Amino acid sequence: MLVKNLMEKYGRPVLSIEEVASVLNVSTDDVNEVIKNGELPFKKIGSKILISIENLVRFINGEITERTVSTDTVSTPELEFAKARSKEIQAFKRMNYHDYLDYFLDLKTGRGTSVTQDGYYAAAKHIVNGLGNLMMYELTSDLIKKYFNNLKSKTGQATIDKIFIVIRTSLRHALQEEHIERDLMISVSKPKSDFLKSKEMEIYSKELLTLIRQEAEEYPELKYIFAVLEATGIRPGELRALKREDFVVNATQQYIMVQNAITKVIKQDKIGKKHLSKTEVVGATKSSYSVREIPLSDECVAAISKWLTYVKTDKNYKLATNSKYLFTSRDGEFLSESELISRFKRFLKAQNLNGRGITFTRFRHTYATKLARKGVDIDILMRLMGDSSIDMVRKYYIHANYQDLANATNKLSA
Numbered sequence: 424m425l426v427k428n429l430m431e432k433y434g435r436p437v438l439s440i441e442e443v444a445s446v447l448n449v450s451t452d453d454v455n456e457v458i459k460n461g462e463l464p465f466k467k468i469g470s471k472i473l474i475s476i477e478n479l480v481r482f483i484n485g486e487i488t489e490r491t492v493s494t495d496t497v498s499t500p501e502l503e504f505a506k507a508r509s510k511e512i513q514a515f516k517r518m519n520y521h522d523y524l525d526y527f528l529d530l531k532t533g534r535g536t537s538v539t540q541d542g543y544y545a546a547a548k549h550i551v552n553g554l555g556n557l558m559m560y561e562l563t564s565d566l567i568k569k570y571f572n573n574l575k576s577k578t579g580q581a582t583i584d585k586i587f588i589v590i591r592t593s594l595r596h597a598l599q600e601e602h603i604e605r606d607l608m609i610s611v612s613k614p615k616s617d618f619l620k621s622k623e624m625e626i627y628s629k630e631l632l633t634l635i636r637q638e639a640e641e642y643p644e645l646k647y648i649f650a651v652l653e654a655t656g657i658r659p660g661e662l663r664a665l666k667r668e669d670f671v672v673n674a675t676q677q678y679i680m681v682q683n684a685i686t687k688v689i690k691q692d693k694i695g696k697k698h699l700s701k702t703e704v705v706g707a708t709k710s711s712y713s714v715r716e717i718p719l720s721d722e723c724v725a726a727i728s729k730w731l732t733y734v735k736t737d738k739n740y741k742l743a744t745n746s747k748y749l750f751t752s753r754d755g756e757f758l759s760e761s762e763l764i765s766r767f768k769r770f771l772k773a774q775n776l777n778g779r780g781i782t783f784t785r786f787r788h789t790y791a792t793k794l795a796r797k798g799v800d801i802d803i804l805m806r807l808m809g810d811s812s813i814d815m816v817r818k819y820y821i822h823a824n825y826q827d828l829a830n831a832t833n834k835l836s837a
Contacts, residue, residue, distance in 0.1 A: 425483070429476045435508070437466070437473040446479065462487065471509070515602035520562060521555030523602070527593040541687060546585040549578070554590075559597065564607050571614045580616040587613045626789040635781060638774040643737075645770055647730035648750060648763075651679075652783060654723035656790030656808055659783045660684040661713070663758045664705050665749040670727055677724050678716045681809060684708045685757060703759055713809035 433442060440458075444451045457463045464478045464487070481487050515523070524547045531543065553570045554562070567590065575583060590608070597603045627635070632653065639646040651662060657679070664683040671678055686706035708714055719727075727749070734740045739753050746755040752762055771777050787808075794804055805812070 425480050426476055429480070433476075436477070437475050438479065440472055440474070443474050443479060447483075457482075512601050515597070515600070516558070516560045518559055518602075519555060520557050520559060521551040523559055523597070524550065524555070524589070524593060527596055530596075542585050543589055546582070546589045549574070549582065549586050550590060559602055562594075562603065562607055564610050567607060567611050571611070575614045576617045578616060583614060583616050625785065626792045627785055631779065631781075632789070635776075638776065639770070642766075642770050643730070643733050644766055647726050647733075649786070650726035651723060651750075652786035653790065654720055654726075655679065655717045656787045657681060657717065658684065658709070658713075658787065658809075659760075659763070660686065661708065661809075663748075663750060663760070663763065666747050667731070667749050668747070670749055672719075672724055677719045677721075679719060681708065681713060681715050681717065684713070685760070703757075705757060708809065710809075710811050712805075712811040715806060715809050717807060 429438075429446065430436065438446070440451050440454050443463075444454045447454065454463070458465050458472065458474075463474060463482050466473050466475070478487070518526075528543055528547060550570075553573065554566065557566065571583070571587075574586070578586075594603065594607050598606055635649060636646075639649055648662065651657065652659070661681050661684045663685045665679060665681070669680040669682065671680060683705050684707065685703050688702045688704055730750070734743055734746070734751060740751070743751040743753055743755040748755075748757045750758050752758045767783070771779075771781060791804060791808055794807070795801075799807075
């Protein structure tokens with residue numbers, strides 16, 4: 424029974440010293456001592472010592488009575504497996520890191536949300552530009568550190584974080600599978616970005632917000648979306664997944680209930696190649712923390728109500744009159760990312776707003792920073808933003824300018 428269980432667990436008839444130590448719940452030094460004393464038969468393939476599961480179980484059961492130093496106790500099938508395994512390892516060592524990332528990310532397909540997977544592929548595209556041509560056996564800690572040093576002056580922290588995760592997890596897998604011989608990340612720390620954007624670039628000034636509102640008056644399909652993004656800090660994918668039933672107004676409360684987000688079902692061919700398919704679906708939010716109720720101001724409630732009236736009365740939305748989605752497309756389905764971006768680009772070009780740094784995500788940054796400046800408690804802000812940690816809100820969404828710093832300093836003399 425034990426032989427069968429170990430075969431099922433490890434998927435092969437031979438084990439390494441580390442695996443034997445785990446089975447016996449002893450140190451690798453103890454296993455080496457037993458082998459040295461001739462108490463446990465083994466086979467040596469190159470520099471690798473392997474112990475058959477059959478002999479290990481015999482050792483556990485006290486069935487090995489003769490001391491031996493012979494290394495010829497592994498059966499022919501086990502020896503063939505070990506040779507095949509050794510050949511496979513050598514093939515991976517001669518693979519370049521670009522191809523290895525393709526292999527590794529393919530293993531990860533279906534794990535985590537589609538947003539996470541998309542982030543992995545985006546990070547991998549950065550990595551292959553700097554390290555992709557190196558063979559696995561050529562990778563070193565110094566080369567990885569040099570890559571990050573070159574990266575941090577031109578890349579934001581969020582992107583660096585994702586790149587670090589992909590390199591660390593892929594090389595951890597490589598180490599476990601013996602595709603590399605040592606831990607290349609043991610001396611590599613996640614770098615801090617030196618990339619600085621222009622002042623106030625990450626939040627909207629009062630003047631720019633006013634300009635956006637004015638220019639959007641003639642674009643009702645964007646005007647009301649801008650209003651909700653500004654008033655709630657909601658993610659664009661969450662906004663597109665909102666249903667009419669998520670808009671709640673009664674005698675005592677008015678809020679939107681964020682329960683879903685538009686996510687992408689992706690089939691990736693190779694890093695840097697086109698997606699074979701990329702379909703949007705209504706899925707789960709970024710995390711469980713993102714499911715939340717966001718109270719609405721009277722102005723925001725009025726904007727949403729006007730939008731619903733517009734959908735009912737505009738002839739272009741004839742098919743969407745009874746749509747279940749709050750910000751519906753003209754055919755009554757949820758608004759696709761491509762359709763939203765197309766409208767947005769036409770708006771920016773027509774109103775001569777290109778180059779002003781106007782993005783949907785910037786509304787979220789502005790929302791968080793404005794609330795922080797008003798003194799809203801960081802725990803409350805985290806809940807409103809739907810983020811999993813206070814650090815996330817502090818690092819990525821709250822932006823201090825000179826006046827914020829001056830106000831803080833002036834409190835000393837108040």
